[in-house]
Amino acid sequence: MRKGELVYRSFERFWHWMQAALILFLALTGFEIHGSLPFFGFGNAVRYHAAAALCFLVLVAFAVFWHFTTEEWRQYLPTRKNLRAQAEYYLHGIFRNAPHPTRKHPLRKLNPLQKLVYAGLKVFLIPLMAASGLLYMVYRYPERHEVRSLTIGMLEPIAVLHTLGAFFMVAFLIAHLYLITTGQTLTSNLKAMVTGYEEFPEEPEPEAPATAAVQGGL
Amino acid sequence: MRRIGLFILAAAAAAFLMAVLLPGRSTAQPPLAALRARFQKKEKASIDHTRFAQLKQKFTRPQEVTAACISCHNGRHREVMQSSHWSWERLEYIQGKGIRPLGKKNALNNFCIGIAGNEPSCNKCHAGYGWADPTFDFQDPLLVDCLACHDNSNLYVKASGAAGMPDPAIDLSQVAQQVGRPQRTNCGTCHFFGGGGNNVKHGDLEKSLFDPSRDLDVHMASSGPDMQCVDCHTARQHRMLGKMYSISSMNRDRVECETCHGTLPHVDDVVNRHTLKVACQTCHIPEYAKEAPTKLTWDWSTAGRLKDGKPYEVKDANGVETYSSIKGSFTWGKKLKPEYVWFNGTAGHYMFGDPIDPGQTVKINELYGSYEDPDSKIVPVKVHRARQIYDTRFKYLIQPKTVSTQAGDGGFWKEFDWQKAASEGMKRIDLPFSGSYGFVNTEMVWPVNHMISSRERTVGCAECHTRQQGRLAALKGFYLPGRDYHPWVETFGTALIGLTLAGVLVHGSARVFFWRRRRRQ
Structure with missing residues (x-):
């Protein structure tokens, strides 16, 4: 038996890492299409981007199914409880090695700030990227004898929205990568997402902050 | 557990490969092979x-040849006399x-300008x-020149300055016995030399096309x-x-690939779109003007x-004429990237008598079209x-x-007197000449349709989809992925990423700093 508790089930881990790889790849190819970096060559970037986007949509479909069947979606319900404490932790406590105000638990994987950010990601950003991306791929050019609800003139707003979302996505990615290191230890979050298991310290005695200091990393 | 993970990964990789390979392929193969076979068989008369x-x-006399032709092909002359090769004009709707x-009969260009008064030379063709x-009697069938287009002997030549009459040295009987379907040599004799020399006018039609390599044109390649x-x-x-849009204006009778x-001729649907x-x-x-x-x-x-007191010519190091007393100064180009415009198949024309603004460039012809217009496409010119x-x-403008x-x-090429040349020319088109003349900038747009390159040399994606000066850099007013972006979104996005990075760095450094201090204590 592994030590610790199972926080992330196998599908969740698979979903997370697939999503991570796809988003990285989509960002790379997408920003090449956008004209920001040369890598695959424009034509290849377009093809790879479209292919990866289709994979991403399939993954999203499975993830949505999983979230609802397992009721995991409730994990993302924003709450105001502890919100201020969590913010203060990132602003002050973390430097003084104060304990996390929110205890991680398989039934409470996210702290209030994470809930907010991930809910935003799931409700706004990913739908925005998926919708604008789909429109980008399948919108109609003006064709005679065709439905012309989406004309080629729509290309600009679609592309601009998609780009805007992509910038947010990259910013999220940077912050997300950094925040991995803010778990119980420097690597405990990463380990948990790889193995699924995370060790949780004993419920700290209020009068024993020294224990936390030993365990706590940065 | 691990097996399941591996299986899932493999499945995902397979799905990705399929996604890459499948949607890009049309099931219908372009019938290139069929087309090749079709043109491999050469028709035999x-x-x-x-x-x-x-x-x-x-x-x-050449008219006797025409009479002989008509004696068997007893209705064809009437067809020719209905065609623009004969009438040098068509009824066209011109916007405004x-x-x-x-047609050539009444249009002007910015090369040798126009035929009025210059027929003996221009009308060689x-x-x-x-x-x-x-x-000239446009109703006389005996004046139709069948041989110019149907001579397959390559012996027939029209004489210079003889208003379309053949070179008197030619054995017309010999030519008349070797007639057939028009060859590149027939068309090229006129169409490759428009404007007074090889490739002067079009840029994509020149004598190399008599015997072209595959690099010059994939369709006409002799091999x-x-x-x-x-x-x-x-x-x-x-x-x-x-037809050429220097002398036509309507979206009809076009040759289409x-x-x-x-x-949907491409294998890749992204390209088809x-x-x-x-x-x-x-x-x-x-590129056009690939050789000359x-x-x-x-x-x-x-x-x-x-x-x-004598006219002269100046040639550059490559033997290309850059000045001639009779025509003025020229610049030339070879292996040129075309310019690009939106075009819906209709064009406007300057016609004799139309007022101009001498402060502006006069558009002698203008291709119409726009991004919003569903009939418009980007064409090279x-x-x-x-x-x-x-x-x-x-x-x-003056003729x-x-x-x-x-x-x-009064012919300028002999007398070099603009005053007289203008006066004589304008008489011929029934427009008054005030006696004072100047020179104005003019522009003509010539669609480039020939010299199709092989597939390997086709324009690549990034030649247009680029932020650098791409081929379409000058074609504004629409969103071209890879070239265009929204300046605000770009600034905001860059700032957002920059601030996030800065925030992460500052926060991380502070953590390291406090962690070290704690450790020292």
Whole structure:
């Protein structure tokens, strides 16, 4: 038996890492299409981007199914409880090695700030990227004898929205990568997402902050 | 657990590969092989003209040949006389002008300007005999020149300055017995030399196409399909498909690649989607004037300089004429990237008498079209820029008389007197000349349709989809992925990423700093 508790089930881990790889790849190819970096060559970037986007949509479909069947979606319900404490932790406590105000638990994987950010990601950003991306791929050019609800003139707003979302996505990615290191230890979050298991310290005695200091990393 | 993970990963990789490979492929293969086979079979004439007694006679005048032709092909002359190769004009609807006859007969350009007063020289290329002045009888069938287009002997030549009459040295009987379907040599004799020399006008039509390599043109390549002009420029009752927008304005009778290649000719659907907004030529003619240079600018205002009272020419190191006393100064270009415009198949034209603004470049023809217009596509063009003579008081372009057939007739190429050339030329088009003239900048747009490159040389994606000066950099007013971006979104996005990075760095450094301090304590 592994030590610790199972926080992330196998599908969740698979979903997370697939999503991570796809988003990285989509960002790379997408920003090449956008004209920001040369890598695959424009034509290849377009093809790879479209292919990866289709994979991403399939993954999203499975993830949505999983979230609802397992009721995991409730994990993302924003709450105001502890919100201020969590913010203060990132602003002050973390430097003084104060304990996390929110205890991680398989039934409470996210702290209030994470809930907010991930809910935003799931409700706004990913739908925005998926919708604008789909429109980008399948919108109609003006064709005679065709439905012309989406004309080629729509290309600009679609592309601009998609780009805007992509910038947010990259910013999220940077912050997300950094925040991995803010778990119980420097690597405990990463380990948990790889193995699924995370060790949780004993419920700290209020009068024993020294224990936390030993365990706590940065 | 691990096995399941591996299985899932493998499945995902397979799904990704399929997603890459499948959606890009159309099931319908472009019928290239079928087309190749079609043009590999060369048609053999069903009739041997050498065996006709009518053609074995001794012809003293070319009109007698025409009579002999008509004696069997007894209705074809009427078709020819309905065609623009004969009439040099078509009834065209021109935006803002209504329905007008338009053609070489009455149009002007910014090369040799116009035929009025210059017929003996210009009309060498008329499909008729003897159009030397306006008295030419367009109703006389015997004046139709069958041989110019149907000579397959390569012996037939029209004489210079003879208004379409053949070189008197030619054995017409010999030529008449070797007639057939028009070859590239027939069409090229005129169409490759427009503007007074090889490749001067079009840039994509020149004598290298008599015997072209595959690099020059995939369709006409002698070693390949060896297609002839009339394989694409098909005709019904001698009315040819295809026309140049220097002398036509309507979206009709166009030669279209799609006729053979279909509307979705590519294997890759992303490329196919381009066909709705991008003409085939745009990607498939990466450069024109591939072998011989074409004229890009022509400044008439410097014409008329003489050395010791005599006209002269200046040639550059490559032997290309950069100045001639009779025509002025030129610049030329070779291996050129076309310019690009939106085009819906209709064009506007400057016509004699139209007022101009001498402060602005006069558009002698103009291709219409826009991004929003569903009928418009991006097409490649050659732009020919010139300075040419205009009436500074009446403010319109002048038809000068350039060709001189007899002393004192005012032809500029002999007398070098603009005053006289303008006066004589304007008489011929029934417009008054004020007596004062100047030179104004003009522009003509020539769609580039020939010299189709092989697939390997096709314009690549990033030649347009780029932030650097791409081929379409000058074509504004629409969103081109890879080229365009929203400046605010770009600034905001860059700032967002920058701030996030900065925040992470500051926060991380602070953590390291406090962690070290704690450790030291």
